[in-house]
Amino acid sequence: MKNTINLAKIYFKETLTNSFSRSSKRSGAKNALIFVFLFIFVAVCLGYSLYNLASMQISISGSANGIIVIGLMMSTIMVIMMTAFDTQGYFYKSKDYDMLQSLPIKTTSIVTAKYLSSYAMSFIYNAMIALPTFVIYFWFEKINVISIIFAIIGLILLPAFTQLLGSLLAWVVNIISSKMKNKNIMRSVITILFLILLFVFIYSAETTTFANAFIKDVPLAIKIVLPQIYFLYNAVTNASMLWFLAFVVINLSFATISIIVVSISYRKINSALYTYLKSKNKGKIYYKKSKVIFSLVKKEAKTFFSTPIYLMNGIMGPVLVIIMAVMLANGIWKISGEGLNIYAIISMTLLTLPIGLVPTTAVSISIEGDKFYTLKSLPIKYETIIISKIAFNLILSFPFLLIAQIILWAVNPFELGICILLFFYYIISLILYSSFGMLMNLKMPRLKWSSETQAVKQGGSLIVTMIVNMIVSFLPLILYFVFGSSIASMGLVLYMGILFVFNLVLLIVLLVLLFTIGKRLYAKIQ
Amino acid sequence: MLKIEHLTKKFGNKVAVDDLSLTVEDGKICAFIGHNGAGKTTTLKAIAGIITYDNGKITINDVDIQSNPIKAKFQMAYLPDNPDLYEHLKGIEYLNFIADVFNLGADERKKNIEEYAKRLEIYNDLIDPISSYSHGMKQKLALVSALIHKPKLLLLDEPFVGLDPISSHQFKMILQELADAGVTIFYSTHVLDVAEKICSDVAIIKQGKLIVYDTMENVKGMSSLEDIFLELENEKHD
Structure with a gap:
């Protein structure tokens, strides 16, 4: 005891x-x-x-x-x-x-x-x-x-x-x-x-x-x-x-x-x-030159797919996106006319929420553990490391987001303009959430851990990223409920356009922070 | 050439490295010794550009590590005391990753990997995942990764830990060959008899301060390095 x-x-x-x-x-x-x-x-x-x-x-x-x-x-x-x-x-x-x-x-x-x-x-x-x-x-x-x-x-x-x-x-x-x-x-x-x-x-x-x-x-x-x-x-x-x-x-x-x-x-x-x-079929020694960024993304992917906790953490969101799309498509199928508008707004929340919950970037520094110091001793630019980590999250999530889109297009609910606007809104949100996760992990890295779960799940960065991304995801729905009549008068496309611009501005600000403050935070990790 | 001028590094109120200055010329092997917590690893990490420092200047062949880290890092290799490698990669994948970082062509990386991996007897294991390696094998792989881009400065933190006698002997020979070719080698160690045999210079650090820095011959004189080190350490307690 x-x-x-x-x-x-x-x-x-x-x-x-x-x-x-x-x-x-x-x-x-x-x-x-x-x-x-x-x-x-x-x-x-x-x-x-x-x-x-x-x-x-x-x-x-x-x-x-x-x-x-x-x-x-x-x-x-x-x-x-x-x-x-x-x-x-x-x-x-x-x-x-x-x-x-x-x-x-x-x-x-x-x-x-x-x-x-x-x-x-x-x-x-x-x-x-x-x-x-x-x-x-x-x-x-x-x-x-x-x-x-x-x-x-x-x-x-x-x-x-x-x-x-x-x-x-x-x-x-x-x-x-x-x-x-x-x-x-x-x-x-x-x-x-x-x-x-x-x-x-x-x-x-x-x-x-x-x-x-x-x-x-x-x-x-x-x-x-x-x-x-x-x-x-x-x-x-x-x-x-x-x-x-x-x-x-x-x-x-x-x-x-x-x-x-x-x-x-x-x-x-x-x-x-x-x-x-030991496996009988080991493959053979090869010497192939790649660009540093591709090597970094490959390393990230290998770590991701070989670490069950990291994998589960990162794959949960993309899988949920598909489930949400199926649920939405099921609902849209039964609805028409004005009722569709609310579905467009709901989709802005439901398809972005899962990808924002657990971006790989929110833990990708922590999962490096002591290897981070080796990485830091190599002649790799800060920007290259950060871009590779964000790129991996985008590569992982984008196909799922695209499939979710195709599922929604299959039921053909919205006008073409709304479909295009939604598509770009999802993309911007994906980059936004990945970048925010990255910044948070630079601010709160957990390099000392005894199990991978501690690195992935017990880091403050993931929890803060999850909560903030959740708030941003719910914004279209919350604003719609609060200012429903005003939004109805301005029109759905304009409302969605404003949300798109808002996320785009957020993303630009975040990227500036990531490549300025983030760089200083990176240097301070010791 | 490695040049450290008035290096000071604090962790909160604790001064880990205190106004340390030294210059290691090309082709020299300098042993960096001191008791546990003396500031050896902190100094090595500062030279490698891993940690920032409060005061001073570190240059590698006249390139400042703080203001021009990428150019400085291209000229060196750093081996930490406990090589934590990417376990999910195979040995060869890790070496290719490092070779990509240093922009080595296919032929050059093949030649260098084969040379060092064979000499350190790790070549046949390169196809296995690093997770299957023993501590010594990981150390050997880390050593190969530090050598393949032919650095001008080698920073090694306890490089002999975990190596078997044959690999240890091979590694000593490699260090000597590199020094003969003009490579600067700065390494921390507690194995004083090895340091005595292969090093041209020795630096002793105590509580963050450099207390001795000279040629091995001048430092030890007629005594052994161990005796000198113990003598200097005992001065602390007197």
């Missing part, structure tokens, strides 16, 4: 100091404050959306109870997408594996400490939606102290479910890939298969679940698939100790199962992952 606590303390301290501080405690505190501010901002925005949903719900059913189900389901999906696929990085192939194995510490203690470290990240993402959910619920419903206590403890325990999914996934993926020759590639391939499976599940369940959540009774699907949400729902809405105990027990069971499962074969899997099985 003592070892677990000490180790967990080290991981927490490492996360806190390395995620935000770049060179001094002062800049670290400043960066952390930016994060807290952005977290509150997003929580308030989500709270506003949940407020509207709850108002609608009250008008339908006379109660805001269902908002708990909707909010917690959304937060669960968000946490699954943001953290569950990265849990494997905490447990397997971490840099401190050899060192920890050489010490007289039980495997369960190591696994528990790592579990708690990943739990902290799940907690943050979960709280971003779950916290405003409860605030809105208590805004509409009678305040009860017991219910509030249940909600607070619920907030703390809720990530146990996503942690269980993450741990099981990590165990399955790594036990399979540890037996393969190309372990890293297999880890990536199997993880992506699970990701696709998850999207199919969410997509097929989404419509009916959300609709049913508006009626008083909790849908059966939730009771079966997400029982912890059902238990907490009953505990909070009825101030029921019995339901609350059931909630606590089920979450503690999730945590226990997670730790036990990962502890089984922990050493065996890790040892196998470090064993290199």
Whole structure:
């Protein structure tokens, strides 16, 4: 127990100091404050959306109870997408594996400490939606102290479910890939298969679940698939100790199962992952000259495709773009006339949101680790390095964005002018988000890490990039709702044109910052 | 030629390198020694253009590393103490990457890679992923990558760590050949007997200050380098 606590303390301290501080405690505190501010901002925005949903719900059913189900389901999906696929990085192939194995510490203690470290990240993402959910619920419903206590403890325990999914996934993926020759590639391939499976599940369940959540009774699907949400729902809405105990027990069971499962074969899997099985067909030595920028992009691609956590982080957005396009096309198919306008605006948000959530640039400096210093010692211009990193993100995301466009064109909803405007809006947004991610990673690089997950997921740069890009993505929709009548009078094309110019100006300003302030930040990384 | 003038580097209030000045002429091998935390790696990183510094000037063949970093870096190679290489690349891919950075043609890179990789006995492993390499093999690959563009200045941080006896011997010979060809070599080490054998000059740093810089012969006189170093270190405690 003592070892677990000490180790967990080290991981927490490492996360806190390395995620935000770049060179001094002062800049670290400043960066952390930016994060807290952005977290509150997003929580308030989500709270506003949940407020509207709850108002609608009250008008339908006379109660805001269902908002708990909707909010917690959304937060669960968000946490699954943001953290569950990265849990494997905490447990397997971490840099401190050899060192920890050489010490007289039980495997369960190591696994528990790592579990708690990943739990902290799940907690943050979960709280971003779950916290405003409860605030809105208590805004509409009678305040009860017991219910509030249940909600607070619920907030703390809720990530146990996503942690269980993450741990099981990590165990399955790594036990399979540890037996393969190309372990890293297999880890990536199997993880992506699970990701696709998850999207199919969410997509097929989404419509009916959300609709049913508006009626008083909790849908059966939730009771079966997400029982912890059902238990907490009953505990909070009825101030029921019995339901609350059931909630606590089920979450503690999730945590226990997670730790036990990962502890089984922990050493065996890790040892196998470090064993290199030589391939018979190795290829041959070649000497081919390339331009430096192509070499850098190739290096970036190799790192990306061989690092499951990095891959999952970067591929999530582009895959989501396609899913969003299919959903939009499905909706557009059934709508015509004026109703289409709102779909054009929604598409501006929905197709740019995923690519802005997790650009590879937001972590591409961090993932270099100590290799960054070798890179810095080489005669490569700052601009070349930065352009190569942004270029890789564009190469990765653009094909998906194009396919999404083709899906939308296939249903042929908008005029040609709007189609062209939308296309360029997406492109500008993509470059904008990539550049912002790059600037943030230069400001908050995390070069010291013991697992790739820490570099990718526990860096302040990714969280800040995600939140800011999310805000920019939602801007077309928010402005449309706030200034709906004015926008209707100015016309859709003009409104979209203004948004395009706005993003273009943002991009120009950002590029100037990237090649001036960014260059200074790059020089200061030491 | 490596010229350092009044180099000062601070980390917060701590002075890591304090007004350090030295000049290593072409064809010299200079050992840079000092206790742990004396400022050796910080000095090497400043010369390599990895970290900025607060005061002073560093020039490589009259090119200032701070004001003209690209031109200066083209003339040198830096090998960190623990070579962290791109594990997902194959050995040959990493060397081609470095050769691209230094703009080496196909024939030139082939000739140089073959020469050094074979001498350091890593050639047959170049087709394997770096992730499958042992620590020593990574060190050898990093050494090859530092040599293939024929730098005029070699900056090495503990280059002998992890090398097997044969590779270590080969590497010493390579260093000697490079020095004979006029290459400047500046390397930090704790292996004093090797330094004593191959180095023409020696610089000793203590708490960020350069306390000795002279030819090996003048520094050690009739004693061994180890004795001199211990003597100087003990002065600190007296």
